Amino acid sequence: MHVLILGAGFSGSAIAKAFLPLAQSVTGTTRSEDKLAGLRVLGIDALVYDGATISPELAEVMKRTTHLIQSIAPGRDGDPMMRPGTPSVAELMPNLQWAGYLSTVGVYGDHGGAWVTEDASLEPVSARSLERVAAEQAWLAFGQACNIPVAVLRLSGIYGPGRNAFCNLAAGTARRLIKPNQVFNRIRVEDIAGAALFLSGRAKGGIYNVTDNEPAPPQDIVAEAARLMGVAPPPEIPFETAELSPMARSFYGENKRVSNRRLRDLGFVFRFPDYRISLAELSSNGRWRG
DSSP states (O other): OEEEEESOSHHHHHHHHHHTTTOSEEEEEESOGGGHHHHHHTTOEEEEOOSSOOOHHHHHHHHHOSEEEEOOOOBTTBOTTTSTTSOOHHHHOTTOOEEEEEEEGGGGOOOTTOEEOTTSOOOOOSHHHHHHHHHHHHHHHHHHHHTOOEEEEEEOEEEBTTBSHHHHHHHTOOOEEEOTTOOBOEEEHHHHHHHHHHHHHTTOOEEEEEOOSOOBOHHHHHHHHHHHHTSOOOOEEEGGGOOOOHHHHHHTTOOOEEOOHHHHHTTOOOSSOSHHHHHHHHHHHSGGGO
């Protein structure tokens, strides 16, 4: 098995680490040469890819790739591997056996706090979510045309070691914004990696919500992290009066409870099924610092 991670950032690096014990090679790309050394320390073969120019070295890696994770966000001109004028994935990766595309639950848009499954209507609000819908469709169409299983992993709010409520509390940036009835799902980065490994090992294609079991108000996570740290939680701030960037405010415009039943019915077991279990683990071993 030769694995290629296009976009070995927070999630991509975790996925690469999960594949390392099983693969003959694991290569990850980054836009910045400054990040190459960090990836190589993890045991990942690292190359620069800006989402446009495929170097001869990357082209060679692509030729042998059997398992692909595409973690690079699309832009206005679409997914970097699906843009007009770009050689087809089938040409670039003639040995490809399975692909995973990392998307977002943002494609569902706002469902007024109702539960949504993979079959729910897509009502994306933001431009970035509209781009994700188009990228999902392109990857699924590629898989169908080439008879290659393509799994679309719709991810909820990603956190883990080095990126969590403890870090925000320690930095003094944590806030408890109160918007009545607002809930979000979350997902530990290790469970994203586990889901990718699980689906690839079973050659599963299709759409899967990769998210925890318990959608919850965002202020509850901050309060629980403060309790575990033994510090006072930050004061509650009404959402209406909070100073937020347009992007942060747009997140609060989408309210839904995302079901992970399809993935669990396949037999996948989440290591961190809810935020309480996850925060307790990060607190107990100090891994929250990263």
